[in-house]
Amino acid sequence: MMSKTWLVTGTHTGFGKQLAIQLAQHDDINLVATSRKAGQLDYLDQYDHGQIAKVILDVTKHDQVVAAVRSATERFGGIDVLVNNAGLGYFGTFEESNLEDVKYMFDVNVWGLVDMTRETLPIMRKQKSGVIVNFSSIGGLYSFPTLSFYHGTKYAVEGITGSIEEEVKDLGIKTMLVEPSGFRTDWAGRSSHKTMPTHDDYEQFTKFIDDMANGAHHEPGDPVMAAEIIIDQVTNHSDQLPTHLPLGKISSDLATDKYTKLLQQFKDERELSLSADRPERNDN
């Protein structure tokens, strides 16, 4: 079997690292592992027998995005699976959030993913095959207080990926949105800036932010299992790849609950919705 080439962003820690460790042990996979700084991927050396490329990649730096994609194609002849994993969080009420931090999070979570995908899609179109795995979150489907802008980034990833899916599904290219709830990575800790409420009206949210920060690395989700599931879906179930993959019980529960309630709401509002169209457009 011909080897498949995976390029994964943000493989220094968390989901990305677990994906890299497992992909590095597959016989028929070439891995392009990426980190922002040199020396952060030494953990891969023990598995390297010529099938691993370690590349410096900050997804907010266009020249590095271009170079990472080019090094994958030069070294391995193409990219079969792109995993847009790199991402950050940010906690703070909508009113009190620091917009500089927020804009940087959009640069990573949204524009970095967009840049990587736009550089990779021409290669996949030429191959007439490929899979794009985009890390969203339960936070791309369901909203909590103090995460308005994080949700903004992940709802954006959901919307953008949905359109990409429609545009490339007849070209042999598939997309999969990964939507985890809490997993034991660095996300809730060092990878999420926090702005504590200063306004009395928002005091109640201090505990929520504290609890999230203190819960880092104690979440129910296991990134080792998540990586296994993602690799298995892409490798063995590509014919029926899920377009949305909530990971973890909390994610599955909240997504199901939200969409069940929304479905009922849409049904209840049916007459009201239809009443907005001009009468001749409501024939059927």
Ligand SMILES: NC(=O)c1ccc[n+]([C@@H]2O[C@H](COP(=O)([O-])OP(=O)(O)OC[C@H]3O[C@@H](n4cnc5c(N)ncnc54)[C@H](OP(=O)(O)O)[C@@H]3O)[C@@H](O)[C@H]2O)c1
């Ligand atoms: N863990 C969860 O509970 C959870 C739930 C839902 C969704 N997610 C999503 O899962 C993805 C991975 O996060 P994680 O949970 O594995 O957290 P993590 O352990 O903090 O890993 C995030 C990775 O992204 C990298 N990164 C940050 N900014 C980057 C940039 N500008 N360019 C390239 N890489 C960058 C980090 O690199 P450095 O080490 O250099 O900072 C790190 O390797 C994110 O998209 C996150 O939103 C996580």
